Amino acid sequence: DSGVTQTPKHLITATGQRVTLRCSPRSGDLSVYWYQQSLDQGLQFLIQYYNGEERAKGNILERFSAQQFPDLHSELNLSSLELGDSALYFCASSGPLAGGSDTQYFGPGTRLTVL
Amino acid sequence: GQNIDQPTEMTATEGAIVQINCTYQTSGFNGLFWYQQHAGEAPTFLSYNVLDGLEEKGRFSSFLSRSKGYSYLLLKELQMKDSASYLCAVRLYNTDKLIFGTGTRLQVFP
Numbered sequence: 001d002s003g004v005t006q007t008p009k010h011l012i013t014a015t016g017q018r019v020t021l022r023c024s025p026r027s028g029d030l031s032v033y034w035y036q037q038s039l040d041q042g043l044q045f046l047i048q049y050y051n052g053e054e055r056a057k058g059n060i061l062e063r064f065s066a067q068q069f070p071d072l073h074s075e076l077n078l079s080s081l082e083l084g085d086s087a088l089y090f091c092a093s094s095g096p097l098a099g100g101s102d103t104q105y106f107g108p109g110t111r112l113t114v115l
Numbered sequence: 116g117q118n119i120d121q122p123t124e125m126t127a128t129e130g131a132i133v134q135i136n137c138t139y140q141t142s143g144f145n146g147l148f149w150y151q152q153h154a155g156e157a158p159t160f161l162s163y164n165v166l167d168g169l170e171e172k173g174r175f176s177s178f179l180s181r182s183k184g185y186s187y188l189l190l191k192e193l194q195m196k197d198s199a200s201y202l203c204a205v206r207l208y209n210t211d212k213l214i215f216g217t218g219t220r221l222q223v224f225p
Contacts, residue, residue, distance in 0.1 A: 002157065031211060042217040043158070043202065056212050090157060094211065103148065104213060106157040 003027065004093050004107035012113045018079040021110045025072055025093030031055070032074040033104060034066055037088040049074055081114045088112075117141045119216035121203050126222045127193055135188045135201050135219045143208030149177050149188045150202040152218065158202055161188065190221075198223045 003026035013019055025032050034046040045058035049068035060066075063081075068074040078085060090109045094102040118140045127133040139147070146165040150158035162170055164179035164186060176189040188201055200218040207214065 002159070004157075033211070033213075043204075043213075043215040045212050045214070048211060050211075056210055058212065088155070102211075103160050103163060104211075105160065106150075108157050109155075111155075 002105040002107065004091060004105055006089075006091050006107035006110050008110060009108065010111050010113075012115065013081060014115055015081055015083060017081050017114075018077065019081065019112065021076040021078070021089055021091075021112075023074045023076070023091030023093075023107055025074070025091075025095070026105055029093035029095035029105075030072065031094045031102075032068055032072070033092040033094075034060075034074070034076050035090045035092065035106075037090060037109075038084075038086075043090065046076070078112070083114050086112055086114045117205070117207075117214045119203055119205060119214060121201075121216040121219045123217070124220045124222070126224065129193055129195060129223055129225050131193050132189065132191050133193060133221065135190070135203075135221065137186045137188070137203030137216060139184050139186070139203070139205050139216075141184075141205050141207060141214060143210075144181060144205060145208045145210070146206040147177075147179055147186050148204045148206065148213065149175075149186075150204065152200045152202055154200075161201075193223050195223050195225065197221065 005024045030051045046060040048056040091107045092104040149161040152158040162177040203216040204213040
């Protein structure tokens, strides 16, 4: 158990809908990262937050957005869902120093299925 | 651009030794990570190299050559539970972002 929690574990929804994925980092970690893992692709970095502020952006679609709250939990919002958005979404956390050598520890993931 | 290459699949026998290679071409380098991932589960941290040389951790060792853009993960005394995907990831300079390779799926046979 990495100490990173994600909810829900599974999510099934229809095209065009909007969903919210939630992540709580390990105690003491300030950075939260979101990754997408599709069947035929590796882990793709989406976005990073550090202590409530966006720090780095990857290949995140405009339909997707994220935020980190004062208690450091983070939410990833996916809207206008398409079939191709079906994937495993992982959250990772590290800290407390941004830009340091800290390891990223991954949560159990949310499996999103868009029908 | 960023490019990380690993073999797609490897097989080995229980009790044997296997080496999984990773080559990378990235704009800047600030460390290389290896993660293990069982199907449908979270990646779990195995090792981290930032300087050239070998890091040993029990049955797992990882090597890095920055001048060659090359790393390997060495797994000794293979067990059936080592059947998993092994992900190589590079952290870019002056950032916390990890760029992952597509992973190497290792199957261990009895």
